[in-house]
Amino acid sequence: MADHLSAVLDHIDADLDKSLERLFEFIRIPSISTDPAYKEDCRRAAEWLTVQLRELGFVAATRATPGHPMVVGHQTQAAKGPHVLFYGHYDVQPVDPVELWNTPPFEPTLVAAPNGDTWIVARGASDDKGALMTFLEACRAWKTVSGELPIRVSILFEGEEESGSPSLKPFLEANSDELSADVALVCDTDMWDDETPAITTMLRGLVGEEVEITCADRDLHSGMFGAAARNPIHLLTEILATLRDADGRITLQGFYDDVSELPKAVKEQWARLPFDEASFLNQVGLSIPAGEKGRGVLEQIWARPTCEINGIVGGYIGEGFKTVIPSKASAKVSFRLVSGQNPTKIREAFRDHVRSYMPADCTVTFRDHGASPALSLPLDGPWLRPALDALTAEWGREATLAGTGGSIPIVGDFKRLLGMDALMVGFARFDNRVHSPNEKYDLSSFHHGIRSWARILAAFAR
Amino acid sequence: MADHLSAVLDHIDADLDKSLERLFEFIRIPSISTDPAYKEDCRRAAEWLTVQLRELGFVAATRATPGHPMVVGHQTQAAKGPHVLFYGHYDVQPVDPVELWNTPPFEPTLVAAPNGDTWIVARGASDDKGALMTFLEACRAWKTVSGELPIRVSILFEGEEESGSPSLKPFLEANSDELSADVALVCDTDMWDDETPAITTMLRGLVGEEVEITCADRDLHSGMFGAAARNPIHLLTEILATLRDADGRITLQGFYDDVSELPKAVKEQWARLPFDEASFLNQVGLSIPAGEKGRGVLEQIWARPTCEINGIVGGYIGEGFKTVIPSKASAKVSFRLVSGQNPTKIREAFRDHVRSYMPADCTVTFRDHGASPALSLPLDGPWLRPALDALTAEWGREATLAGTGGSIPIVGDFKRLLGMDALMVGFARFDNRVHSPNEKYDLSSFHHGIRSWARILAAFAR
Numbered sequence: 001m002a003d004h005l006s007a008v009l010d011h012i013d014a015d016l017d018k019s020l021e022r023l024f025e026f027i028r029i030p031s032i033s034t035d036p037a038y039k040e041d042c043r044r045a046a047e048w049l050t051v052q053l054r055e056l057g058f059v060a061a062t063r064a065t066p067g068h069p070m071v072v073g074h075q076t077q078a079a080k081g082p083h084v085l086f087y088g089h090y091d092v093q094p095v096d097p098v099e100l101w102n103t104p105p106f107e108p109t110l111v112a113a114p115n116g117d118t119w120i121v122a123r124g125a126s127d128d129k130g131a132l133m134t135f136l137e138a139c140r141a142w143k144t145v146s147g148e149l150p151i152r153v154s155i156l157f158e159g160e161e162e163s164g165s166p167s168l169k170p171f172l173e174a175n176s177d178e179l180s181a182d183v184a185l186v187c188d189t190d191m192w193d194d195e196t197p198a199i200t201t202m203l204r205g206l207v208g209e210e211v212e213i214t215c216a217d218r219d220l221h222s223g224m225f226g227a228a229a230r231n232p233i234h235l236l237t238e239i240l241a242t243l244r245d246a247d248g249r250i251t252l253q254g255f256y257d258d259v260s261e262l263p264k265a266v267k268e269q270w271a272r273l274p275f276d277e278a279s280f281l282n283q284v285g286l287s288i289p290a291g292e293k294g295r296g297v298l299e300q301i302w303a304r305p306t307c308e309i310n311g312i313v314g315g316y317i318g319e320g321f322k323t324v325i326p327s328k329a330s331a332k333v334s335f336r337l338v339s340g341q342n343p344t345k346i347r348e349a350f351r352d353h354v355r356s357y358m359p360a361d362c363t364v365t366f367r368d369h370g371a372s373p374a375l376s377l378p379l380d381g382p383w384l385r386p387a388l389d390a391l392t393a394e395w396g397r398e399a400t401l402a403g404t405g406g407s408i409p410i411v412g413d414f415k416r417l418l419g420m421d422a423l424m425v426g427f428a429r430f431d432n433r434v435h436s437p438n439e440k441y442d443l444s445s446f447h448h449g450i451r452s453w454a455r456i457l458a459a460f461a462r
Numbered sequence: 463m464a465d466h467l468s469a470v471l472d473h474i475d476a477d478l479d480k481s482l483e484r485l486f487e488f489i490r491i492p493s494i495s496t497d498p499a500y501k502e503d504c505r506r507a508a509e510w511l512t513v514q515l516r517e518l519g520f521v522a523a524t525r526a527t528p529g530h531p532m533v534v535g536h537q538t539q540a541a542k543g544p545h546v547l548f549y550g551h552y553d554v555q556p557v558d559p560v561e562l563w564n565t566p567p568f569e570p571t572l573v574a575a576p577n578g579d580t581w582i583v584a585r586g587a588s589d590d591k592g593a594l595m596t597f598l599e600a601c602r603a604w605k606t607v608s609g610e611l612p613i614r615v616s617i618l619f620e621g622e623e624e625s626g627s628p629s630l631k632p633f634l635e636a637n638s639d640e641l642s643a644d645v646a647l648v649c650d651t652d653m654w655d656d657e658t659p660a661i662t663t664m665l666r667g668l669v670g671e672e673v674e675i676t677c678a679d680r681d682l683h684s685g686m687f688g689a690a691a692r693n694p695i696h697l698l699t700e701i702l703a704t705l706r707d708a709d710g711r712i713t714l715q716g717f718y719d720d721v722s723e724l725p726k727a728v729k730e731q732w733a734r735l736p737f738d739e740a741s742f743l744n745q746v747g748l749s750i751p752a753g754e755k756g757r758g759v760l761e762q763i764w765a766r767p768t769c770e771i772n773g774i775v776g777g778y779i780g781e782g783f784k785t786v787i788p789s790k791a792s793a794k795v796s797f798r799l800v801s802g803q804n805p806t807k808i809r810e811a812f813r814d815h816v817r818s819y820m821p822a823d824c825t826v827t828f829r830d831h832g833a834s835p836a837l838s839l840p841l842d843g844p845w846l847r848p849a850l851d852a853l854t855a856e857w858g859r860e861a862t863l864a865g866t867g868g869s870i871p872i873v874g875d876f877k878r879l880l881g882m883d884a885l886m887v888g889f890a891r892f893d894n895r896v897h898s899p900n901e902k903y904d905l906s907s908f909h910h911g912i913r914s915w916a917r918i919l920a921a922f923a924r
Contacts (some may be wrong), residue, residue: 204685208783217747223666223866226798227710227753227768228739229746233793234706234771241703244696248689277690284691285679287823291689306689309696310786311777316794321670321831323796324772331695332778334785336688361749369783404685 004146005458012141012450019137019450020120020443022052024108026090026129027122033068033091034163042068042159045090049157052136056143058155065167068159072178081151081461082382085181085420087410088132088188089161092124093435100437110443119440126432130441131187132157134427134449141454150461154181165409172417183383184414185456189426191445192273192400197391197452200424201377201384202302202403203411205337207346208369211236211354212330215362220325230362232329233314239357240331243307248292250307250335252349258340262303263379266401270298273400302403306336332369343371372412375422383423386459391425394452427452466608467920474603474912481599481912482582482905484514486570488552488591489584495530495553496625504530504621507552511619514598518605520617527629530621534640543613543923544844547643547882549872550594550650551623554586555897562899572905581902588894592903593649594619596889596911603916612923616643627871634879645845646876647918651888653907654735654862659853659914662886663839663846664764664865665873667799669808670831673698673816674792677824682787692824694791695776701819702793705769710754712769712797714811720802724765725841728863732760735862764865768798794831805833834874837884845885848921853887856914889914 031045053060058073095105108122291300314329316322391399427449493507515522515535522535557567570584776791778784853861889911
């Protein structure tokens with residue numbers, strides 16, 4: 001297959017205008033999933049994709065769900081090499097406020113950017129129609145040049161990603177055998193910067209807890225009971241203050257037991273990244289990193305477990321002042337987890353920690369606000385190194401491994417329901433105005449994105 | 463004078479039915495100060511008192527204010543002995559919900575209580591018409607028996623106590639020479655228990671502060687910025703947790719510098735009081751005293767300075783969960799002060815304490831929610847010992863010195879505007895349902911209250 005790669009890349013360059021035309025045709029279908037008025041457009045977008053897949057030799061179908069349909073396609077070629085499942089979504093966000101758009105949101109427009117770049121401006125240009133089409137156009141180039149794809153490919157497109165994916169889990173569960181592959185490919189993440197490609201390999205997990213402390217059985221007047229009666233706000237603040245030590249480490253029993261140090265190679269790569277801690281914090285008005293001492297900011301936000309208090313309330317919070325000692329006080333606390341940490345164990349460690357501070361005459365209740373383990377793509381597995389090399393070759397710059405503190409639910413679903421890891425590669429830029437007026441995708445993201453996938457498919461075939 | 467006392471007490475006993483008749487006449491005037499519909503009734507109550515005072519030989523007048531009138535009376539006898547100003551109020555609380563009253567609220571009714579006591583049930587029976595009349599009836603008995611009062615007495619009755627006393631301060635300021643006396647007598651406090659009289663000698667002061675901490679200049683997503691960006695809730699809880707040490711002592715610099723230990727005699731008296739710490743806390747569902755180690759609960763709530771967090775809020779406090787790192791978090795904090803502590807100094811110590819924990823990239827703002835110094839009647843002054851002895855003689859049980867954590871604004875006003883200490887003696891019981899339906903005053907409170915004042919007047923004359 002590798003012998004075809006340079007011809008495939010040449011074809012991609014030569015065919016770029018036609019690729020753009022296809023993308024524009026796709027974008028013009030206003031497939032807004034949250035608005036019932038666009039239900040038929042969502043169906044049209046699904047049908048359009050099914051037709052595209054069939055052109056590329058897939059056995060493809062628009063599959064009904066209680067909501068908007070799924071599109072599933074499988075290659076009919078004899079299985080060879082690894083089997084990948086590519087995931088994307090054809091639905092888009094609403095366009096309001098439409099008066100802030102400089103061009104009609106569903107009429108894709110090429111705009112010359114101030115810095116000389118060219119932007120594709122339209123709703124869905126980046127999220128996720130442009131991104132999804134980078135993969136389909138890579139498949140098209142392979143099919144055109146060599147008559148077949150270098151590896152076995154299946155496809156899953158959904159139409160409810162922007163409205164919470166209610167049909168996705170049931171669909172995965174009902175079709176788990178059909179949709180299971182060796183690895184999932186997800187194209188929904190960002191470049192590191194305009195010129196540096198990135199693979200997101202670490203998704204932190206999350207444990208959400210609400211803790212409520214009750215002291216007296218009613219609100220008290222501080223003049224009558226002050227000091228003598230336990231104040232639940234005071235108790236709560238004292239307990240919460242113990243969650244981190246002076247070095248910013250989380251103090252829960254066993255919290256770090258299953259946490260591994262970052263591999264030296266990754267640490268070194270991150271140290272080489274053009275990341276300025278001061279600028280990162282300056283953008284939100286801060287300048288002093290607040291987390292674990294001796295850890296860089298990138299490591300803190302991508303690869304270290306954390307504890308945050310996300311909400312707290314107790315006593316009188318209106319205008320003015322009341323000298324009340326409240327009966328109750330509560331807080332919402334979350335832990336971001338890294339690979340290896342067991343959410344259930346962390347939740348229990350938190351509850352034990354809080355309980356250990358409770359006086360015998362006060363009570364504490366906990367509320368479980370969900371948990372998900374961290375996910376990470378093994379550095380030494382079969383996917384990461386070939387993909388990194390392919391990206392590095394395409395962009396002429398070392399591709400970086402990235403983490404993300406946020407969650408990408410589909411990746412957890414693939415792992416949990418289908419037992420698949422996911423390779424997250426994306427060509428979006430930070431400033432793409434995804435979900436906002438004047439959403440854009442750089443023409444170079446689209447072009448090099450197609451070429452990148454063409455290279456990754458070849459790399460996986462080796 | 464003392465030679466008249468036993469005749470005066472006998473007269474009080476013999477005249478009790480007539481005293482009650484006068485009280486009932488007064489109670490029947492529905493002088494609700496908060497409801498404009500009762501404006502004329504308030505004026506009638508003031509006029510009624512003015513007539514009473516004139517009968518007792520006072521030069522008295524109903525004095526206009528922007529609100530309900532004041533009643534001021536002065537004795538015309540040549541000045542001899544100390545000069546006291548008795549304060550009371552003729553207005554009462556509304557009676558809603560009227561359907562919960564067992565008898566008409568403005569038709570005083572004698573009710574046989576389950577324990578054999580007799581209750582005077584009516585709005586104002588305790589607060590403050592019954593209490594106020596104990597003093598007037600004592601004056602009446604002295605006047606009847608000996609033709610004059612044992613000491614020089616002035617009177618101030620207001621009609622806006624239940625609606626925030628808006629006219630009081632201006633009236634005190636405008637008439638400060640006229641109203642200044644050697645000591646004020648205030649009849650608005652409780653007995654220690656059904657059989658033990660009490661003088662309230664300590665009113666704690668109060669400093670109210672609101673502290674708001676700002677970290678990032680916007681709310682952040684904890685997945686993106688968690689750990690690296692300072693969380694103001696975490697910072698606030700850490701700071702608030704430092705306000706008390708492990709022994710429950712307040713950690714502000716110099717907080718205890720001006721705090722004196724309780725005199726040994728008072729400490730011993732309080733130790734003898736039938737006060738059960740467990741029962742006190744049990745009534746609100748607690749059992750473990752939470753304040754300073756090594757200090758009794760009574761000492762904590764009456765005679766020690768405290769710090770309470772009265773309110774706290776930050777981040778997401780609605781249903782469910784949001785992984786936000788908020789920009790701001792705030793708390794309302796109050797300090798109860800004891801005699802000697804300077805509110806301004808305490809406020810500054812608190813602000814300095816908070817500032818000392820602030821990272822350089824975060825900001826804190828403070829809001830002043832008022833301050834008042836503690837007030838206490840000197841144990842070794844001319845008023846306390848004679849009054850205690852008089853009460854002890856009347857009730858056949860050692861009168862106790864009490865503190866109160868709450869504030870009685872008039873006492874601060876007398877001290878600040880007129881330079882007068884106040885002797886707070888009251889005959890109310892805890893269960894008088896003041897401000898509630900079926901307010902009552904024990905007939906024995908009324909009877910022994912009159913006799914107590916008769917004795918105190920005699921004691922001051924010595």
